[in-house]
Amino acid sequence: MIEIFRFISGALILIGAFLSLVAAFGVIRLPDVYTRNHAASKSATLGVMSILLGTFVHFFMEQDHFNSRIILGIVFIFITSPVAGHLISRAAYNSGVKLWEKSVQDDLEEAVWRRNNRVRQRDN
Amino acid sequence: MFHFIIQLSLVCISLSMLGLIYRVIKGPSVPDRVVALDAIGINLVAIIALVSILLRTNAFLEVILLIGILAFIGTVAFSKYIEKGVIIESDRDL
Numbered sequence: 001m002i003e004i005f006r007f008i009s010g011a012l013i014l015i016g017a018f019l020s021l022v023a024a025f026g027v028i029r030l031p032d033v034y035t036r037n038h039a040a041s042k043s044a045t046l047g048v049m050s051i052l053l054g055t056f057v058h059f060f061m062e063q064d065h066f067n068s069r070i071i072l073g074i075v076f077i078f079i080t081s082p083v084a085g086h087l088i089s090r091a092a093y094n095s096g097v098k099l100w101e102k103s104v105q106d107d108l109e110e111a112v113w114r115r116n117n118r119v120r121q122r123d124n
Numbered sequence: 125m126f127h128f129i130i131q132l133s134l135v136c137i138s139l140s141m142l143g144l145i146y147r148v149i150k151g152p153s154v155p156d157r158v159v160a161l162d163a164i165g166i167n168l169v170a171i172i173a174l175v176s177i178l179l180r181t182n183a184f185l186e187v188i189l190l191i192g193i194l195a196f197i198g199t200v201a202f203s204k205y206i207e208k209g210v211i212i213e214s215d216r217d218l
Contacts, residue, residue, distance in 0.1 A: 006126055024163075027147050036156060041159070047170070052170070069189055
């Protein structure tokens, strides 16, 4: 029984470390800040959540210790990391960081332009 | 075997932190650096979990929650500074 749970927690930890490595490769190799943010905020979050779940299973089985702080940490990272990614990406767009020069579509630029026009018409 | 898996995962996460440090140093814009620093903070959480397995103690598990909260607050403050130029706005200094 304890061997099975040791296998489960080892597999979760290995998957998490692999996903974290993949996220770092994405952050190194992708061309602009938005794609890099996409890589970093998704796969790093999933990798770390998987590692924390493996740690929780390990402590629960080996030491009979139910650690609620790890559960809280998983929930907190799951909630806050995409929010942080969204905020920093929006800050990058509003401070004028350019997209990759080979990207073909920028819907947000058109939406911002329309909103500015509407505000200008309302003020006149 | 389990010990070896933990050590292998530690090596993987250290390599990924090295890649993120490369992005912090080289990144052409400020948001690049902030994204990489946020990811470094999240990876530090994983390193603390693995080290506390290796040391067979559960005394460091509060640090996981603490580093998660600090990384989030730091990223939010940085993105607000990049976007608006101030972190805490007051109504009077218009």
